[in-house]
Amino acid sequence: MVDRVSWAPEGVDVDLPSSARIYDYLLGGGHNFAADRDTAEALIRVLPVRDMARLNRSYLRRAVLALVDAGVTQFLDLGSGIPTVGNVHEVAQQADPDCRVVYVDIEPVAIKHSELLLADNPRARAVHADLREPEVVVEAARELLDFTAPVGLLAVGVMQFIPDEDDPWGILVRYRDALAPGSYLALSHFTPDRMPQAMAAGADIFQHTAEPITPRTREQVLAMLDGFDVVEPGLVFTPEWRPESPEDVPDDPGRANLYAVVGRKP
Template identity: 60%
Template sequence: MSFGVTDAMTDWVPTGVDEEVPSAARVYDYLLGGGHNFSADRALAENLLKVLPARDMARLNRQYLDRAVRFLVGEGVTQFLDLGSGIPTVGNVHEVAQKLNPAARVVYVDNESVAVAHSELMLRDNPNAAAIEADMRDPEGILGHERVRGLLDFSRPVALLMVGVVQFIPDTDDPWGIAETFRAALVPGSHFALSAFTWDNAPEGMRAAIEVFKNSRDPIFPRGREEILRMFGDFTLVEPGLVYTPEWRPDRASALADASRSNLYAGVARKN
């Protein structure tokens, strides 16, 4: 497993990327063992590991995404809009969904140019998946984007994914209103899958993590359970409701022992 690359090996870097400013997408890539990150990202990640079990958090969140996508395909969902999708690693949404249903369609959205560039490379021979560079704080722009409209039919159910991203949106940008705008664009039978950093399990660690992320391009804003629950609006949570990531429909009983190291709530809800 690789935990980063030397800064000399940067042929994959899109023009204009500031390598000195850490980004959440590249930090997450490093924590998951990816190679598309810079020394600044690795330094932030190592500082984060001093205050939180960040590798476990990243791994458990990724495993939750895998289970949620498999559940959604099992519910008959064939369309996915993945907001804040990050840098491609093994087990992307299209890989999981299209393995179960080759006709599944996926659009990835991220505001990090490295993430989008690598997603585009990965998807260049996949007609049922695309990636766009956009900020999820612009729901109208995303929902009206030609590539989104070209792949997803909003007259049919869509799975909206906000997995590990809303903690990067401050209260002043109204993440609840953003989620509501996206949810309103979905027809009955659609689903909304979300996970988010919470204070509830490790308040001191999260306070320290806020300081770690302050000098990155993506400061963090952890929230309590009720604040995260509000993101789902009038959608109906499926069992087991809003729980820590390893507690959401675990594949094995031993995964429940990881709940104390998760520090992210997760849930999937349906529009009736």
């Protein structure tokens, strides 16, 4: 028996785990189903995924604030997921109320709840689209964003869901080409470099979800910044990217299992 509830859009397969809903569960959200929770618990047994999710979310916040400090006032958030505390528009608009944000996700639950959350916010909107179609995404985002001015492109914890055969590097090049000079790409990505056996076990679990993962090496992740000038501190594990205090960096930052990097389009 499935646990379909009133907030689930029609047509959603509640028996097929979704990365957005698994992430929601790991962050303490309530918009997930039994299949998502079961998958998350299986992941917890092989990887420190709760810490991975928390550290990734913290990186997103710091990256957004850094881009606002750099003068960016508009953001395109790819694979934005289900709204939880600390969404991009909340972080950015608290720093600068003029910031505009477009969220993009393929997950219907994520889009429905984003639309509800943003109903009274004219400077933020959600687009139901596949990030593998940059031209479609950019065209939809033009309703709110000005691509002749710098944009903060966010690909935080999402590109591992794009398999090699779909060419995630080429996809990001197409986004890059749509951006004005002075734009930024903020990216984080699962890696097997620190815990290869555990990450392989996690990837096996993700094979039974709507979005299997492809963890990638340092060199493969850095290649996604083609055409961007990498800013300090370079490519590091998520808690090491401009921490707000030394206490925010755990003794073993590599257990975050996600690389983080930000680049600027010259």
